[in-house]
Amino acid sequence: MAGMPESGKGQRRIGAPDAKNRTLLLDAAEQLLVTAGAGAVSSRRVAEQAGLKHQLVHYYFRTMDDLFLAVFRRRGDQGLQEQAAVLESPQPLWALWRFNNDTAGTALTMQFIALANEREGLRAEIASYAERLRAEQIETVAGLLTRYGIDDEEFSATVLMVLMTSASRMLIIEQEALGMRLGHAETVEFVERWLRRLEGEPGDPAAGAATVSSGRAAH
Numbered sequence: 075m076a077g078m079p080e081s082g083k084g085q086r087r088i089g090a091p092d093a094k095n096r097t098l099l100l101d102a103a104e105q106l107l108v109t110a111g112a113g114a115v116s117s118r119r120v121a122e123q124a125g126l127k128h129q130l131v132h133y134y135f136r137t138m139d140d141l142f143l144a145v146f147r148r149r150g151d152q153g154l155q156e157q158a159a160v161l162e163s164p165q166p167l168w169a170l171w172r173f174n175n176d177t178a179g180t181a182l183t184m185q186f187i188a189l190a191n192e193r194e195g196l197r198a199e200i201a202s203y204a205e206r207l208r209a210e211q212i213e214t215v216a217g218l219l220t221r222y223g224i225d226d227e228e229f230s231a232t233v234l235m236v237l238m239t240s241a242s243r244m245l246i247i248e249q250e251a252l253g254m255r256l257g258h259a260e261t262v263e264f265v266e267r268w269l270r271r272l273e274g275e276p277g278d279p280a281a282g283a284a285t286v287s288s289g290r291a292a293h
Contacts, residue, residue, distance in 0.1 A: 096134040098124040103145050107185040108178070115142075139193055146186050146196060150203040153179075157207055161214045167269050168276045170211060170235075174242040177250060184247065211235045222272050241265065 102123035106115045117138060121128035135141040156173070163169040190197035216231035241261060248254040269276070 093134065095124075095126055095130055098126060099131060099134055099141070100145050100148060103141055104149070104182070107145070108182055112185045112188040117141075139195065142186075142189050142193065142196055143199060146199060146203075149182065150199070153203070153207060154210075157210060161210065165273045165277055166214060166218055167273050169279070170215075171238060171242065171265065171269060172279055174239050175246070177246050180243055180246045181250065183243075208235055208239070211239075218272075224272075238265065 099120055103115060103120045106119060106123055110119075115138075117131040118128045120141070121131050131138075131141065135144065160166065160169040160173045186196065186200055190200055212231050212235050215235060216226065219226060219229060219231055219234075245258050245261065249258065266276075
């Protein structure tokens with residue numbers, strides 16, 4: 075009809091977000107990030123890993139940056155769901171310690187961070203998810219410390235979560251990337267001694283809601 079704007083003209087069609095091939099591409103990109111590293115992920119390699127034609131990568135994702143964002147958001151959403159289960163476990167502090175000591179998840183997170191060095195959008199997304207994860211941790215742990223009779227001014231939930239997350243991640247990075255182990259056993263023993271004081275001996279993680287899958291990101 076005359077006078078009506080052609081709003082769709084020139085816009086490239088993008089595949090449905092729930093399409094099977096899109097999921098295969100996300101799986102392939104994530105696998106390449108873990109096995110080959112961020113610098114090795116290209117549209118052709120992703121398509122080859124997924125067993126699809128490389129043109130399909132740009133049918134579902136306008137750019138590789140869009141693909142990386144989609145891979146991260148999927149893992150980020152899974153991480154939020156997994157942490158929610160962790161925080162509802164009978165021993166939340168033990169469960170959080172296990173949750174943050176995930177080698178595969180940390181390896182994937184480091185690849186996302188490498189990508190984010192040159193991608194502002196991805197960097198902002200990683201920070202957003204990380205802050206959501208930490209805020210939920212702090213809220214739950216603050217209540218726990220009160221229940222355990224711990225003075226928040228002397229033993230802040232915020233500081234505790236930053237220290238636990240940072241320590242677990244750094245131990246993994248040093249061990250996996252550098253083969254460095256000096257001080258690791260002592261640090262783990264120190265943390266777990268405090269966890270025993272607060273929550274007793276750790277229970278079986280498979281017995282409750284603390285069971286989560288590997289491959290987290292952003293935590």
